[in-house]
Amino acid sequence: MEYTPPKTAQKNSMLRNTLLLAQFEVKKMLFNPRGLIALAAFALVWLLILLYPISSASSFLINPDFSGIIEGIFGPDAVSELFKWPVAELAVYWIAALYIFPLFSIFVSADQFATDKSRGTFRFLTLRAGRDSLFFGRFIGHMALQSILLCLTVIATILLAANRDMSLLLPALISGLIVTLNLIIVLLPYTALMAILSLYASSARQATIYAILVWAAMSISIAIINNYLPIISELKWILPGSQISLMINTQGLQTFMYAPVALVQAGILLFLGKVYINRSAL
Numbered sequence: 001m002e003y004t005p006p007k008t009a010q011k012n013s014m015l016r017n018t019l020l021l022a023q024f025e026v027k028k029m030l031f032n033p034r035g036l037i038a039l040a041a042f043a044l045v046w047l048l049i050l051l052y053p054i055s056s057a058s059s060f061l062i063n064p065d066f067s068g069i070i071e072g073i074f075g076p077d078a079v080s081e082l083f084k085w086p087v088a089e090l091a092v093y094w095i096a097a098l099y100i101f102p103l104f105s106i107f108v109s110a111d112q113f114a115t116d117k118s119r120g121t122f123r124f125l126t127l128r129a130g131r132d133s134l135f136f137g138r139f140i141g142h143m144a145l146q147s148i149l150l151c152l153t154v155i156a157t158i159l160l161a162a163n164r165d166m167s168l169l170l171p172a173l174i175s176g177l178i179v180t181l182n183l184i185i186v187l188l189p190y191t192a193l194m195a196i197l198s199l200y201a202s203s204a205r206q207a208t209i210y211a212i213l214v215w216a217a218m219s220i221s222i223a224i225i226n227n228y229l230p231i232i233s234e235l236k237w238i239l240p241g242s243q244i245s246l247m248i249n250t251q252g253l254q255t256f257m258y259a260p261v262a263l264v265q266a267g268i269l270l271f272l273g274k275v276y277i278n279r280s281a282l
Contacts, residue, residue, distance in 0.1 A: 014130060014132060014133050017129045017130065017133035017137065018132075018133045018136050018137040018140065019137070019140070020137070021129060021133060021134060021137025021138065021140075021141065022136075022137045022138075022140035022141035022144060023141070024137075024141070025137065025138055025140075025141025025142065025144075025145075026141050026144050026145050026148075029108075029141075029142075029145050030145070038108070039149075042104070042149060046153050046156070049096055049100075050153075050156055050157065050160055053092065053096060054089055054092045054093055054096065054157060054160065055089070055160060057088075057092040061082070061083060061085075061088040061091055061092065080249065081249045081250050081251045081254065082095075082248070082249060082251070084251050084252075085175065085251045086168070086171040086172075086174075086175060087158075087161045087168050087171055087172045087175050088161075089157050089158075089160050089161040089164070089172075090154075090157055090158075090161065090172060090175045090176060090179060091251070093153070093154070093157045093179065094179055094248070094255075095248055097150075097153070097179070097183055098183070098186065098244050098247060098248065099244065101146070101150065101183055101186070101187060102186065102187065102190050102240075102241055102244070104146070105146060105187045105190040105191055105194070106190060106194060106208060106211050107208060108142065108145070108146065109142045109146075109190070109191045109194035109195065109198070110194055110197070110198055110201075110204040110205075110207040110208045110211070111198060111203075111204035111207070112138040112139070112142060112194060112195045112198040112199075113138065113195070113198045113199045114198045114201045114202060114203050114204050114206065114207050115203070115204065117199075117201075117202055118202050118203060131277045131278050132274060132277075132278070134277070135195065135273055135274060135277045136270075136274075138195065139191060139192060139195050139270065139273075142191050142194075142195075143184070143187065143188065143191050146184075146187055146191070147180075147184050150180060150183055150184065150187075151180055154176045154179060154180050155176070157172075157176070158172040158173060158176045175252075178252065178253070178255055178256075179255070181256075182247070182255045182256065182259065185259045185262045185263060186241070186244065186247075186262050188262055188263065188265075188266035189240035189241075189262050189265035189266040189269055190240055190241070191266075192265075192266045192269035192270050192273060193211065193214070193240055193269050194207060194211060195269075195270075195273050196269060196272060196273045196276060197210045197211055197214070199273070199276060199277055199280065200276075215239070215240075215241075218238070218239050219239065222235055222236050222238075222239060237261055237265075238265070240262070240265050240269075242261070243258035243261045243262065246258060
């Protein structure tokens, strides 16, 4: 009679395998030559953003004349919360990161499974870890890497603000924590969707193309539906990133208003990914 391990032992084994796979994924992306080149490019881009747009634009945000001009152009309520941030550098960072990091997530998460499929190593991996562990391990690993890079850019922005005015250090730390948590939540559905697309694609480039096509098709379809059937305009919330434009005009704890949107999207996408990887003959 074949021995079946208890369910608790199976769950512990799955969790352990998932975390080991996530740890391996982070190390692989951080220490191989291809990953180091990507990290160097990422660091250079953010250095330029910090030195020029964020550092320069923050000086305008603390100028009352500039805020009057902006409110005159966009309306008093369109960007009113932007000028209430206690740290101007983080206000500008908030806008830049909301749009840049999702794009970065699409590219950095495009190869979660595509290379294994093309090389035929996926079957080898599933012999040593369950498909659920492999799927969630890769997802957690890519989220961990993005979270590390995100934290580094937030820390650099905090140091930039403290260099301008040391009294801003404490409010910058608080705002930085809020920004970091928010952006991690925003990236969840993007990384989950790329996990699914990389399961379907045969290369990272193909997965990226699929992502662009999915976003374009969904955006156009939702716009057409909203035009003819405005009664179901809430359909827009199924598109990852649909809340980003609304998040710009928030600050402090208000920034968590739209967190449930990204969390629900990520939960649905992860469930679909789990079903797909277990039912596909990969």
